[in-house]
Amino acid sequence: xxxxxxxxxxxxxxxxxxxxxxxxxxxxxxxxxxxxxxxxxxxxxxxxxxxxxxxxxxxxxxxxxxxxxxxxxxxxxxxxxxxxxxxxxxxxxxxxxxxxxxxxxxxxxxxxxxxxxxxxxxxxxxxxxxxxxxxxxxxxxxxxxxxxxxxxxxxxxxxxxxxxx
Amino acid sequence: xxxxxxxxxxxxxxxxxxxxxxxxxxxxxxxxxxxxxxxxxxxxxxxxxxxxxxxxxxxxxxxxxxxxxxxxxxxxxxxxxxxxxxxxxxxxxxxxxxxxxxxxxxxxxxxxxxxxxxxxxxxxxxxxxxxxxxxxxxxxxxxxxxxxxxxxxxxx
Numbered sequence: 169x170x171x172x173x174x175x176x177x178x179x180x181x182x183x184x185x186x187x188x189x190x191x192x193x194x195x196x197x198x199x200x201x202x203x204x205x206x207x208x209x210x211x212x213x214x215x216x217x218x219x220x221x222x223x224x225x226x227x228x229x230x231x232x233x234x235x236x237x238x239x240x241x242x243x244x245x246x247x248x249x250x251x252x253x254x255x256x257x258x259x260x261x262x263x264x265x266x267x268x269x270x271x272x273x274x275x276x277x278x279x280x281x282x283x284x285x286x287x288x289x290x291x292x293x294x295x296x297x298x299x300x301x302x303x304x305x306x307x308x309x310x311x312x313x314x315x316x317x318x319x320x321x322x323x324x325x326x327x328x329x330x331x332x333x
Numbered sequence: 334x335x336x337x338x339x340x341x342x343x344x345x346x347x348x349x350x351x352x353x354x355x356x357x358x359x360x361x362x363x364x365x366x367x368x369x370x371x372x373x374x375x376x377x378x379x380x381x382x383x384x385x386x387x388x389x390x391x392x393x394x395x396x397x398x399x400x401x402x403x404x405x406x407x408x409x410x411x412x413x414x415x416x417x418x419x420x421x422x423x424x425x426x427x428x429x430x431x432x433x434x435x436x437x438x439x440x441x442x443x444x445x446x447x448x449x450x451x452x453x454x455x456x457x458x459x460x461x462x463x464x465x466x467x468x469x470x471x472x473x474x475x476x477x478x479x480x481x482x483x484x485x486x487x488x489x
């Protein structure tokens with residue numbers, strides 16, 4: 169009888185240990201700052217509102233000194249607003265958002281990328297002459313975000329990941 | 334014809350080229366010395382958008398900001414207003430001979446900045462809403478006055 173009880177306890181202990189090993193160990197807190205890299209160029213010349221673009225983690229996400237998510241983890245961003253520059257002097261416009269990073273099938277939601285820009289204003293000039301006067305404009309500037317640009321976003325909600333290997 | 338062209342060229346003395354959105358100046362030119370208005374944080378659970386119009390360019394052109402067909406507020410030159418709103422996607426528009434729409438994503442506790450400037454249209458000036466940074470507001474927002482809340486039926 170004692171042997172059976174001992175065996176049961178031992179098996180229970182092993183199962184518990186296995187469960188503990190498989191259980192997630194580490195949580196990335198909401199509002200943790202992450203540095204992300206734009207993988208391919210994004211520009212007000214060609215981007216469209218709603219278009220998705222590739223991002224990746226530029227620096228590992230550290231929790232208690234452990235790299236829970238390695239640099240290079242892939243993710244997705246979205247063009248919230250894009251407008252081409254206009255002939256009347258209006259500049260190109262671009263608002264970008266970071267949506268998520270993917271690590272081992274777990275999505276790490278991101279927000280607060282804080283990228284809202286417009287290009288340089290165009291210029292409006294008056295040429296006064298005879299028999300007519302003219303109003304001339306130069307177009308505004310574009311907003312170009314080259315590949316490799318590093319931006320900061322925040323983790324939108326707490327996410328628990330398995331312990332790193 | 335050559336004489337006519339020459340006359341035209343000689344007569345053309347112009348070229349007053351100014352940025353489409355030059356900073357506002359008051360009569361004594363003191364705008365540069367003033368600081369941009371201080372923007373308080375949004376109410377709890379809300380975000381906000383600061384709309385501003387720093388240029389006197391196209392002073393006669395209305396920059397009336399709409400959302401979902403409703404007027405949010407009007408924006409004469411030298412004014413700004415703070416629009417507190419729910420977190421999420423919002424589309425704001427201004428209209429003249431054409432409509433310009435800007436889509437912004439408002440996040441809780443955050444402030445976005447949108448500038449209205451007047452570009453050139455075919456017949457009339459064309460207001461344009463563009464996304465801006467806090468730095469742009471600090472730079473161009475010197476001397477701006479707060480626009481009171483919009484009251485339906487009021488004039489531009």
